[in-house]
Amino acid sequence: MSQLLVVGNWKMNGSEATVAALLGELALAVQTSGVDVAVCPAYVHLGQAVKVVASSPIAVGAQDCSHRATGAYTGEVSPVMLFDMGCRWVILGHSERRQYHGESDALVAAKLAAAIEAGLSPIVCVGETREQRESGDAESVVAAQLLGALKAQAGIDSLVVAYEPVWAIGTGLTASPQQAQAMHAHIKLVLEGIAGVDAATARVLYGGSVKADNARELFAEEDIDGALVGGASLVASEFLSIVGAASI
Ligand code: 13P
Numbered sequence: 742m743s744q745l746l747v748v749g750n751w752k753m754n755g756s757e758a759t760v761a762a763l764l765g766e767l768a769l770a771v772q773t774s775g776v777d778v779a780v781c782p783a784y785v786h787l788g789q790a791v792k793v794v795a796s797s798p799i800a801v802g803a804q805d806c807s808h809r810a811t812g813a814y815t816g817e818v819s820p821v822m823l824f825d826m827g828c829r830w831v832i833l834g835h836s837e838r839r840q841y842h843g844e845s846d847a848l849v850a851a852k853l854a855a856a857i858e859a860g861l862s863p864i865v866c867v868g869e870t871r872e873q874r875e876s877g878d879a880e881s882v883v884a885a886q887l888l889g890a891l892k893a894q895a896g897i898d899s900l901v902v903a904y905e906p907v908w909a910i911g912t913g914l915t916a917s918p919q920q921a922q923a924m925h926a927h928i929k930l931v932l933e934g935i936a937g938v939d940a941a942t943a944r945v946l947y948g949g950s951v952k953a954d955n956a957r958e959l960f961a962e963e964d965i966d967g968a969l970v971g972g973a974s975l976v977a978s979e980f981l982s983i984v985g986a987a988s989i
Contacts, residue, residue, distance in 0.1 A: 787823070820856040899939075
């Protein structure tokens with residue numbers, strides 16, 4: 742199995758001062774110790790972040806990107822620009838973008854194609870709502886999101902999928918390790934059936950209220966290949982504990 746991957750999604754948080762402080766601490770502490778680590782600050786802090794982590798093993802990613810490489814798309818940020826300025830990862834299809842910005846699977850697919858073309862490594866987010874889980878539809882919802890984003894792609898090496906049940910994001914409710922493991926195994930099965938996806942090298946991260954005190958038991962599950970961390974990634978000690986749990 743490939744190395745675990747721990748990614749901090751900072752969402753719409755931070756200032757130049759807090760980015761400098763948080764990344765300064767992480768850059769000093771994170772070693773090349775059998776775990777891949779990335780942080781995804783807001784667009785306006787990406788340039789600063791790339792400079793601060795330049796001599797550390799921490800990579801920088803964006804939280805979204807345009808579905809186009811260049812052109813008249815006011816307010817958008819191109820994946821080509823992101824790669825050019827030192828970003829190596831991009832989160833796509835996060836549930837907050839699906840919920841607040843109406844992103845469809847088709848748009849996620851178009852962004853994914855543009856991101857791959859630009860050389861970025863994509864983290865494709867999927868996950869069901871509480872209602873969908875309660876009505877027994879969680880697996881079919883996640884399968885449809887995966888197929889919608891991935892089935893028309895030309896070819897994807899080193900794909901990363903993040904399973905983020907919407908009911909566990911920012912709520913303090915975490916999927917139990919067993920619930921997460923069951924869905925991750927399902928995701929890997931679905932990936933095996935999608936042409937162009939190398940399921941054997943794909944990593945499936947768990948996201949949704951991951952903290953220092955639950956990371957270890959999540960990472961102990963066979964098909965949990967890392968974490969996409971929201972709130973806890975804004976606190977250096979918490980994030981470093983999660984990275985530490987992944988390095989063992
Ligand atoms: P929390 O860790 O704050 O629940 O957020 C998860 C998330 O949405 C990461 O992308």
